[in-house]
Amino acid sequence: MTENGSSLCFNMPTSSPLISDTLVTQFRRDGYCVVSGLFSSAEITEILAFFEEFKSQGDAIYDDGLRYEDVDPKQRQLRAMHPHRYSEQVKAWALNSHVASVLTTLLGHAPLLAQTMYYFKPPGGKGQGMHQDNFYLLAAPATCIAAWTSIDGADLDNGCLYVVPQSNHKSIYCPADGSEAWLGYGDSHIKPFPRDVKPIPVEVPKGATMFFDGNLIHGSGPNRTMDRFRRTFVGHYINEASEKVAKFYHPVLNMKGETVPRILAPTGGGPCGDGWEGATH
Numbered sequence: 380m381t382e383n384g385s386s387l388c389f390n391m392p393t394s395s396p397l398i399s400d401t402l403v404t405q406f407r408r409d410g411y412c413v414v415s416g417l418f419s420s421a422e423i424t425e426i427l428a429f430f431e432e433f434k435s436q437g438d439a440i441y442d443d444g445l446r447y448e449d450v451d452p453k454q455r456q457l458r459a460m461h462p463h464r465y466s467e468q469v470k471a472w473a474l475n476s477h478v479a480s481v482l483t484t485l486l487g488h489a490p491l492l493a494q495t496m497y498y499f500k501p502p503g504g505k506g507q508g509m510h511q512d513n514f515y516l517l518a519a520p521a522t523c524i525a526a527w528t529s530i531d532g533a534d535l536d537n538g539c540l541y542v543v544p545q546s547n548h549k550s551i552y553c554p555a556d557g558s559e560a561w562l563g564y565g566d567s568h569i570k571p572f573p574r575d576v577k578p579i580p581v582e583v584p585k586g587a588t589m590f591f592d593g594n595l596i597h598g599s600g601p602n603r604t605m606d607r608f609r610r611t612f613v614g615h616y617i618n619e620a621s622e623k624v625a626k627f628y629h630p631v632l633n634m635k636g637e638t639v640p641r642i643l644a645p646t647g648g649g650p651c652g653d654g655w656e657g658a659t660h
């Protein structure tokens with residue numbers, strides 16, 4: 380433990396046996412990869428069962444304290460925001476040692492947990508607009524990373540993610556027209572959307588985890604099925620060498636679940652100007 384409260388390097392090797400060199404290369408080049416087997420099938424069943432129960436508690440559904448049944452999934456994302464703040468069990472899943480091991484390889488540093496979400500995306504649920512996560516998290520000096528674990532299997536019909544490969548090498552796009560519209564569900568902060576990039580779908584098998592870079596342009600399609608959910612458990616992490624992340628993601632936790640007080644909230648001067656302090660997303 381350092382004097383400012385962070386636990387740097389838990390002796391976790393930076394080369395994980397849980398991810399192949401090919402996938403590490405793909406992540407570094409394209410900004411994403413899909414890794415199987417980090418959660419057991421029993422854990423996936425437990426996560427599913429937990430959130431089926433959790434949704435009736437109604438205290439962690441985005442936004443404005445809306446309850447599950449009050450959210451119209453055609454209008455906005457139906458998702459629990461930061462459920463790890465409400466449940467030690469969810470926190471334990473977010474701190475999963477296999478996920479931590481892969482994150483350490485991809486980051487080259489130990490990860491710190493900044494956010495969890497659980498997307499329900501029921502039949503008919505809307506898609507998510509194309510965005511870059513670090514537009515919202517403002518992690519610095521390194522970008523953030525997501526671990527997105529598919530509970531049902533995500534495919535073209537039920538609303539898998541779309542990504543722009545290699546956009547992880549681009550800077551954060553700032554909204555050009557100054558409008559607030561991109562804060563709405565399904566809208567994009569990337570305006571105008573660059574003509575030279577083409578999103579591609581990424582299907583993820585049930586139980587597998589997709590990792591993606593915080594600068595990667597991504598979004599998701601609508602759930603066009605009549606009868607299948609597209610549920611996903613998501614953790615957003617920052618690199619332990621980070622100094623800052625937006626205020627919406629505090630407290631930041633190390634992978635032992637301890638608060639890391641040395642991480643500050645940016646007070647202006649980010650890539651999109653002094654007035655932008657980030658947001659939940």
Ligand SMILES: O=C(O)CCC(=O)C(=O)O
Nearest residue numbers: 498507512525599611613
């Ligand atoms: O799961 C989705 O549909 C969107 C997820 C996403 O954009 C994210 O986790 O950053």
